Amino acid sequence: MVGTSISQYLLEKSRVVFQARGERSYHVFYELLxxxxxxxxxxxxxxxxxxxxxxxxxxxCNLLGKQDDQDFTALVQALQGIGLSDDELTSIWAMLAAVLQLGNICFTSCEKGSFELAAIPSDTEIQIVANLLHVSADLLRSAITHRVTVTSYDRIFTPLSVEGAIDAR
Known part of the structure; x- marks a missing residue:
């Protein structure tokens, strides 16, 4: 007989986007790779x-004594054990890959009047993330370079600064 226990964890965004020297992000990223x-x-x-x-x-990225490949195998077995299909696992891996690719998107500042707005000089990462998430590259670009305010009558798109785009990313 096999049993399981599932716990809920609050994952910190800051741990994904920043690590101090000697720290890792979430182990699942390294295990995936x-x-x-x-x-x-x-x-x-x-x-x-x-x-x-x-x-x-x-x-x-590499820790002495940490076997990321073996831990990934154990993770896959655990997820299959709770009934996830190969297609569902592939979707999870694609989402994790998209997060990694999002972090590599670079922004530049472009001037529009007296404002400094975020621009993405290369479409490579945007296209990769869009493919992984099965979304439009143009909509993804807009989502990370604009703030959307929804009113009862309209949607207002406000361009972000580079710092704002980095936070939105």
Whole structure:
């Protein structure tokens, strides 16, 4: 007989987007990169952990004694054990890959009148994230470079500064 216990955790956004020296982001990111097959990594446009801004800030992509590939295998087995299908797992991996790719989106400042607005000079990461999430690249670009205010009659799109876009990302 097999049993399980599921707990709810409040995950901190700050841990995803920033790590102090010697710290890691959430282990699942490193495990994903170590455990997926080369074919799966290619399908999700994934590279080594050191190439992702959300993973390399702490300079702790590899920990002595931590077997990320083995931990990924255990994670997959646990998720299959609670009934997740291969398609559902692929969707989870794609969402995690999208988060990593979002962190690599760079912003530049462009002037419009007296305002400094965020712009994205390269479409590569936007297109990758859009493909992974099955959304429009144009809508994704707009979502991370504009604040949307919804009124009872309209939606108002306000361009963000670079700092605002980094927070929205």
């Amino acid at each position: 170590a455990g997926l097959s080369m074919e799966q990594k290619e399908q999700m446009y994934l590279q080594e952990a050191e190439t992702y801004f959300y993973l390399n800030q702490g300079r702790a």
